[in-house]
Amino acid sequence: MQFFDSLQFIEIISKGQNYETLLYRDKKTSINYVIKKIKIDNATDVTLEVNILKTLSHSNIVRYIESFIDDGYFYIVMDYADSGDLYQLISQRRHPFTETEVMYYFVQLLLALKHLHDRQILHRDIQTQKIFLNQINAADGAQRLQVKLGGFDKAKVTTPGQMEYEQVGTPYNLSPEIIREKGYNDKADIWSLGYVLYELCTLNPVFTGYSLYVIKTKIIMEKHSPIDSSKYSQDLSDIVNLMLSKDPEKRPSVNQLLALPIIRKWIPRFLSEKMISKEFGYLCEKVVKDNKEDKTL
Structure with a gap:
């Protein structure tokens, strides 16, 4: 051809x-x-x-x-993303990521998910093997890894308030409501992204077991082990706990997460002022102002 x-x-x-x-x-x-x-x-x-x-x-x-x-x-x-995927990066890691490193990857994923959810698109299979990494030359001259969310073969366009019942996704990180067959919405993506965040913090999956049945039972019944408080802030721990709440109603939306000060200050590092205005509207001035005032990034 x-x-x-x-x-x-x-x-x-x-x-x-x-x-x-x-x-x-x-x-x-x-x-x-x-x-x-x-x-x-x-x-x-x-x-x-x-x-x-x-x-x-x-x-x-x-x-x-x-x-x-x-x-x-x-x-x-x-x-093509030239630096593999997040699964490989975590698997090859020999010591925990710093909180700065965790936030660097996590906020990029939140921004990708916001782009989907604002357009009523559910990803339905967020996992480290579908999160690709691309090496770029940053504004400061350093080479950094840019996150690229992919794997849209199970994605679906929905309508506001619509519940889904089709069981799709990777079995080990299905949300509790999908396993229970109770119906799910965009909060199932929040669970899956929380699972990825947990893996970034611990280098391990949230739940393990000798069979899929055991893992699914743990997802429904057991609480995840906390992330290391000596390495990560209480703010980050709270985010992990909220995203991995068994009750989808208690999980924050992607926009609620991005409005948190610990996350919001990172946004201008990844999006131009024009793109922030397009994606965030009324938050644009506040996001840019936060970034100018914060000297830690």
């Missing part, structure tokens, strides 16, 4: 029953692209995924480029 004429195949990134994720490099520009190749049998689900990706435009979300059908396969072309 003509689309591939200018591309060089590099490797298979991942492979499933009905899909492959492939890495290609543009022969002229040397820019890398991820191309997801899906059997046409799943075209309906893929079309939904593509329609969601087309609506998203955010620095902390994997960028959709184009899609097409060829020879019985549906192809989705996306940006």
